[in-house]
Amino acid sequence: MDDVIGKLLGAFDRAAERAARKSAQMIGRRSALSMLGSTLVGGALVPLLPFDRSLRANAAEGGRADATEEECDYWRYCALDGFLCSCCGGSVTACPPGAEPSKVTWVGTCHNAKDGKDYIVSYNDCCGKTTCGRCQCNTNLRERPGYRMGVHNDINWCMANTPSMYHCTVSVIVGVSGKG
Amino acid sequence: MMRSAIMLAGLLAAQACAAQELAPEKIGKTVLGDFERVYVADVVLPHMVDGRVYVLDVDLNLKGMMESGFAGMMLAAPQRGQVYVPTSFYERLTRGARTDVVQVFDAHTLTVTDEIPIAAARAQALTYRNLFQASSDGTTLFIQDATPATSIDVLDVASRRRFEVQNPGCYGIYPSLTNPLRFSTLCGGGTVGSYTINEAHDGAARKTSAKLFDATNDPWFTHAEHDVDSYLFVSYKGTIARVSLEDETAKLLDSADVAAGAPGWAPGGFQPFAYDPKSGVAYVLMHGDAAEGSHKNPSAEIWSYDVKGKKLLARSPAAGLTSITISPSDPSALFAINPVESKIQRFAVDPQTRRVAKTKEIKLGESAALIEVSK
Numbered sequence: 120m121d122d123v124i125g126k127l128l129g130a131f132d133r134a135a136e137r138a139a140r141k142s143a144q145m146i147g148r149r150s151a152l153s154m155l156g157s158t159l160v161g162g163a164l165v166p167l168l169p170f171d172r173s174l175r176a177n178a179a180e181g182g183r184a185d186a187t188e189e190e191c192d193y194w195r196y197c198a199l200d201g202f203l204c205s206c207c208g209g210s211v212t213a214c215p216p217g218a219e220p221s222k223v224t225w226v227g228t229c230h231n232a233k234d235g236k237d238y239i240v241s242y243n244d245c246c247g248k249t250t251c252g253r254c255q256c257n258t259n260l261r262e263r264p265g266y267r268m269g270v271h272n273d274i275n276w277c278m279a280n281t282p283s284m285y286h287c288t289v290s291v292i293v294g295v296s297g298k299g
Numbered sequence: 300m301m302r303s304a305i306m307l308a309g310l311l312a313a314q315a316c317a318a319q320e321l322a323p324e325k326i327g328k329t330v331l332g333d334f335e336r337v338y339v340a341d342v343v344l345p346h347m348v349d350g351r352v353y354v355l356d357v358d359l360n361l362k363g364m365m366e367s368g369f370a371g372m373m374l375a376a377p378q379r380g381q382v383y384v385p386t387s388f389y390e391r392l393t394r395g396a397r398t399d400v401v402q403v404f405d406a407h408t409l410t411v412t413d414e415i416p417i418a419a420a421r422a423q424a425l426t427y428r429n430l431f432q433a434s435s436d437g438t439t440l441f442i443q444d445a446t447p448a449t450s451i452d453v454l455d456v457a458s459r460r461r462f463e464v465q466n467p468g469c470y471g472i473y474p475s476l477t478n479p480l481r482f483s484t485l486c487g488g489g490t491v492g493s494y495t496i497n498e499a500h501d502g503a504a505r506k507t508s509a510k511l512f513d514a515t516n517d518p519w520f521t522h523a524e525h526d527v528d529s530y531l532f533v534s535y536k537g538t539i540a541r542v543s544l545e546d547e548t549a550k551l552l553d554s555a556d557v558a559a560g561a562p563g564w565a566p567g568g569f570q571p572f573a574y575d576p577k578s579g580v581a582y583v584l585m586h587g588d589a590a591e592g593s594h595k596n597p598s599a600e601i602w603s604y605d606v607k608g609k610k611l612l613a614r615s616p617a618a619g620l621t622s623i624t625i626s627p628s629d630p631s632a633l634f635a636i637n638p639v640e641s642k643i644q645r646f647a648v649d650p651q652t653r654r655v656a657k658t659k660e661i662k663l664g665e666s667a668a669l670i671e672v673s674k
Binding site (some may be wrong): 197198202223230247248250251252255257258259260261262263264265266267268271273274275276277278279281282283284285 | 344345346347348370371387389393394395397410420423424425427438443445446447449468470471484485486487514515518519521537569591592593595661
């Protein structure tokens with residue numbers, strides 16, 4: 120897990136640092152740290168870890184063992200709100216043709232019954248094409264309101280892309296919860 | 300002879316028809332009168348560039364609609380005869396430069412009469428009431444931004460001047476009910492940040508409350524209702540918290556547990572409760588088998604809860620609802636979004652028992668999340 124955190128921190132871009140410094144000046148270090156911990160910023164596909172470790176104990180029981188990747192009950196879709204890219208010409212981990220992965224994401228922690236492990240899943244939106252409209256899912260395991268932005272899914276996570284049009288959502292494993 | 304008779308009969312019949320023929324008509328235009336409106340904001344998820352706000356009367360007749368672009372919000376300003384709809388447009392519909400504006404609709408013609416440019420940082424989010432609000436005197440608009448770092452734009456409607464305050468780790472806007480220069484926000488640490496706008500109207504000082512809620516284990520929904528002098532928030536597990544946002548620092552005044560004595564039941568949805576300040580009764584969308592992750596589940600029942608008396612008054616079957624509101628002029632009328640059946644529904648409250656029963660509905664909407672009733 121430490122490696123994952125290192126990679127994620129490395130993904131932080133300068134703009135985010137500037138924003139953090141500005142915020143720190145305005146409202147103090149504690150709040151700035153709160154922002155960093157709850158907001159995913161960066162140019163890479165991986166998020167800064169916003170999940171709360173205290174939630175890990177309740178890690179997902181969810182999903183249906185026989186669900187396909189085009190069904191909302193597929194295990195790694197436990198906190199996915201949007202259209203499945205696997206139904207829109209992409210796959211579980213790849214954006215459809217012409218769509219770009221979002222620069223920022225929210226995450227879920229989902230249980231894979233096959234190996235008994237809880238995985239941190241990055242829900243990247245795919246951006247720049249019109250909304251797909253197929254296989255709409257709305258699962259919310261450990262999803263929280265926007266004041267915990269990194270685990271909030273009622274917002275367009277293409278917001279930091281140009282163009283920021285929302286197309287569909289992929290589910291990319293970024294690490295194992297509880298490891299490290 | 301016979302042939303001539305038939306021809307004559309045909310001629311007579313044609314003349315009779317001509318007598319009944321409809322006159323040419325003029326195309327009309329409809330202008331809405333002054334009646335109480337039900338506004339339903341729909342982000343139409345399958346085709347998001349085409350959002351709309353439906354306008355209905357309280358009998359749930361569709362009277363018209365307003366365009367809300369990509370992930371637009373809405374706020375009625377009945378004292379001005381206007382409706383504000385902030386949204387985003389792209390130069391080439393789905394691509395090209397992004398332009399964000401507050402569209403000002405005339406509430407009677409439903410046409411855009413003005414546009415106020417705003418930063419292209421507006422939270423492109425599902426339509427939650429508290430992402431776009433006005434000050435208590437209606438002169439200032441508050442717009443939640445997310446890039447995803449969060450801030451709030453403060454816009455003076457008359458001068459169009461605006462400034463931005465950071466609200467990192469926080470989300471949602473809750474204007475003071477009495478002080479037009481004050482607004483608050485909910486924060487991920489379980490606190491409430493309260494801002495007071497300075498005299499120059501170009502900045503705001505912030506004070507943070509004590510920890511008022513557990514954002515990890517029992518977070519507050521961002522939807523809030525207000526009483527005469529305080530706000531009400533509801534938590535995932537069913538605690539209703541009464542909070543004063545009138546002073547420099549927010550204060551918790553009281554709390555009650557809606558789901559006490561009913562294990563497995565919890566509030567759910569996007570606009571999970573409505574409140575009648577006159578009677579002090581909250582109407583809460585409740586679902587059974589509640590568990591982590593069920594907080595947006597549609598309702599199975601509406602619970603009528605006396606917030607001041609801390610007493611459950613009635614449980615009424617009402618399946619499939621995720622948003623509910625109440626008429627400010629007639630507290631016996633509730634309006635709700637049923638996304639399961641793609642319907643808008645009206646419910647009547649029995650003033651004695653507080654039981655709720657469905658009385659009307661209209662098939663409408665694709666991804667409606669916010670419903671408001673306003674003059």
